[in-house]
Amino acid sequence: MTGANVFLANIPSPDRGVWEIGPIPIRAYAIFIILGIIVAIWWGEKRLQARGGRPGEVVDIAVYAVPFGLIGGRLYHVITDYHRYFGEGKNPVEALYIWNGGLGIWGAIALGAVGAWLGCKRKGIPLPVFADAVAPGIVVAQAIGRIGNYFNQELYGGPTTLPWGLEIYQRVNPETGIADQLSGVAVDHTPIAVVHPTFLYELLWNLAVALLVVYVDKKVRLGHGRAFALYVAGYTLGRTWIELMRTDDATLVFGVRVNVWVSILVFIGAVVYFIMARGKGEREDLALLRGDGTPQDPTPIEVSEDAEDKADEDTTAASGSDPDAGSAKKADEDETAKVPAAPEAKDDERKPEPEAEPKKD
Secondary structure, eight states: OOHHHHTTTSBOOOSOSEEEETTEEEEHHHHHHHHHHHHHHHHHHHHHHHTTOOTTHHHHHHHHHHHHHHHHHHHHHHHHTGGGTSSTTOOGGGGGOGGGOOOOHHHHHHHHHHHHHHHHHHHTOOHHHHHHHHHHHHHHHHHHHHHHHHHHTOSOBSBOOSTTOEEEOOEEOTTTOOBOTTTOEESOOSOSEEEOOHHHHHHHHHHHHHHHHHHHHHHHOOOTTHHHHHHHHHHHHHHHHHHHHBOSOOOEETTEEHHHHHHHHHHHHHHHHHHHGGGGOSOOOHHHHHTOSOOSSOOOOOOOHHHHHHHHHHHHHHHTOOTTHHHHHHHHHHHHHHSOOOOOOOTTTSOOOOOOOOOOO
16 A cells, blocks of 8 residues: 555645735734634623623623733633743743744633623623623634644644544745644645544534534523533533644653643633522523613503593493493483483573684685
């Protein structure tokens, strides 16, 4: 069997992840991160409005949450992978090169939540309501972001003979010929390795978590942050086993990748919150919380006693079945008889009626 036949069923990697348009580099990683943010905001808008929110509020809150999230994600990555930027022969300035990849989801969620809280406070929205609305959109955004890892040819696992193995190519700088896996170009498409596409596993897992959150949310009307907790629990469950498959450099704690420990701890916290928040009651209605909503059972309109009496008389007259109708009529006639009749005016005292004026055309 030739080498070409061996790799027919494998997934080929892109030959590059960066395109130069004049002096401006267009990076696939950045494009998919931005696309994911747009999808999360768009979907979050629809879900928040369904909970009583107003149009545009998710965008307003995202102005705070997104920058905080990007900074938090980068800080987490730099802290947990400090060996890439600090030490002998390293360039600490590269810790600022966010376009080269490297965003830790836990830092993004933690600091992004701070930004979201600030935005929610300005809009008068409880943070749990906002979190439930954006939960499935966030995990879909994470899935979209993993496509950027595919173009960067990063975050993959160990060697595999499975038919969906990912082909890794040697990328080089086309001008100097020096190896550059991130910004270079693959001029030779002979694989140097065939590995587990762990970024693809996470992408598919994230989409499944989004479907789970939407399904459960519709069935039991999750509120008080429970939809967000379900997303966190579902994501961390998958991230734990996927992280164990990855072979990229990472900080180890007791011989295990730090993200595995974080995922386990966050998973436990999310499950505990999901269970305990069940006692907080029904899902919040944001419009009613603000006092500008319409209750499901509107307040009955008060009817005056005279109107009620008139309605009762009309109903009785129409049916003709009231036994007291004759006596009431008789009483009215007696009262009329007691009133003396006005004396008739004499013929000479009668005033002639005025002649009718002719009608004008």
